Amino acid sequence: MSKVGRWIDERTGLGGPVRSFLNYAVPGYVHKNALYMLGGLTLIIFALQAFTGILLAFFYDPSTEGAYNSVDFITYTLPLGWLIRGIHHYGASAMVILTALHMLRTYFFSAYKKPREINWLTGVLLLFLTLAFGFTGYLLPWDQKGYWATNVGTRIAGSVPLIGDALMQLMRGGANLGQATLTRFFATHVLLLPATLALLIAVHIFQLRYHGMSPAITEKGKKEGGKFVPFFPYWVVNDAIAGLGMLAILIFLSATQRAPLEFPADPASSNFVPRPEWYFLFYYQMLKYFPGGLEPVATVLIPLFIFGSMVLLPFIDKGEERRPWKKPVTTIAAVFYIVVIVVFTALAL
Ligand code: HEM
Structure with a gap:
């Protein structure tokens, strides 16, 4: 241990825990398979989002009069503002993609089975929180796109039987979108969601360490033999290299295509066609198939069914079999959802 390390260890006792964290034994099959990087990359992109989000918060004005101009200032005037906003903007999509891919990896590898049920359940919540980040962040520039998409999004919440009105009022802070809505979305986006997500990630990673x-x-029944390697440097270096690659892509996207900002929100405009961020397009498309009285099927029944089946999955699929090609029910179900999401997104585009 270095002199500085010893000095800190003598005063804090942190040396032991840090060493055992870094020396943690990782099975060789993990270290050699890039699919196991997806969780680490999701963690890295969350850290990047938190970092760029804090920088943005220094210049963002969460008022209906000032929000648009402050985002315009960040994008076009503030030195490197385009880069910070660009990374945050494209990073949001990257986080949704990586979280979804990581979930598919754990799903197809049956990693939700006993004793990793809590790992899976915290993961399910993390997925929905990630989507909530996207939904709340979309309104913050207070431009036409965000305003009208949130108008529709909160109206969808309003169509939920019995509690719909209360839910919409809670989200909007009144009957219509205004300052109260922006304040609530801002507080949720920068305080509530990051704190909850960070806490859940801590539980998620602790579970991972506890069970391996x-x-x-x-x-x-066949045991995977083979070697173990220490978490540091093997896994850390792999993920760090992949993380740098991801950062390079985000910088490239930010430089070649500025994060979009449309005209300022105009509640009086009547011809603006609301459209959500691309990862919600499949859902907007699905809503079209359930008009009028059928709307609750799409706003309540289907989401509840999907959330419920994700929660119940580890308690239903309890067998020892882990190979996806030997588990047709779970495999076909996942392929069905993937095809529906891809086709609906394509139709909406
Ligand atoms: C912010 C989101 C998330 C972060 C930062 C995160 C982080 C991680 C990390 C670093 C690992 C270990 C490496 C790996 O398996 O790739 C892991 C494992 C795991 N994650 Fe996540 N995760 C997130 C979301 C999810 C989601 C959405 C699910 C599923 C619904 C999930 C389920 C699991 C499971 C079951 C494992 C254990 C894997 C195994 O033992 O093979 N995670 N997670």
Whole structure:
């Protein structure tokens, strides 16, 4: 240990825990498979979002009069403002993609099975919180796109039987979109969601460390033999290199295509066609198939069914089999959802 390290250890006792964190034994099959990087990359992109989000908050004005101009200032005037906003903007999409891919990896590898149920359940919540980040962040520039998409989004919440009105009022802070809505979305986006997400990630990672990685998908009963490698440097270096690659892509996107900002929100405009961020397009498309009285099927029944089946999954699929090709029900279900999401997104585009 270095002199500085010893000095800190003598005063805090942190040396032991840090060392055992870094020396943690990771199975060889994990270290060699890029699919196991997806969770780490999701963690890195969350850290990047938190960092760029804090920088943005120094210049963002969360008022209906000032929000648009402050985002315009960040994008076009503030030195490197385009880069900070660009990374945050494209990073949001990257986080949704990575969270979804990481979930698919754990799903197809049956990593939700006993004793990792809590790991899976915290993951399900993390997925929905990630989407909530996207939904609340969309309004903050207070431009036409964000305003009208939030108008529709909160109206959809309003169509939920019995509690719809109260839910919409809670989200909007009144009957219509205004300062109260922006304040609530801002507080949710920069305080409530980051705090909850960070807490859940801590539980998620603690669970991971407690149980270790799930077994490789080998034949039933056959143990995956092989070596273990320490978490540091093997896994850390892999993820750090992949993280730098991801950062390079985000910088490239930010430089070649400025994060969009449309005309300022105009509650009086009647011809603006609301459209959500691309990762909600499939849902908007689905709503079209359930008009009028059928709307609650799309706003309540289907989301509840999907959330419920994700929550119940580890308690239903309890067998030892982990190979996706030997588990047709779970595999076909996932492929069905993926196809529906891709097709609906394509139709909406
Ligand atoms: C902010 C979002 C998330 C972060 C930062 C995160 C982070 C991680 C990390 C670093 C790992 C270990 C590496 C790996 O398996 O790739 C992991 C494992 C795991 N994650 Fe996540 N995760 C997130 C979301 C999710 C979601 C949405 C699910 C599923 C619904 C999920 C379920 C799991 C499971 C079951 C494991 C254990 C994997 C195993 O033992 O093989 N996670 N997570």
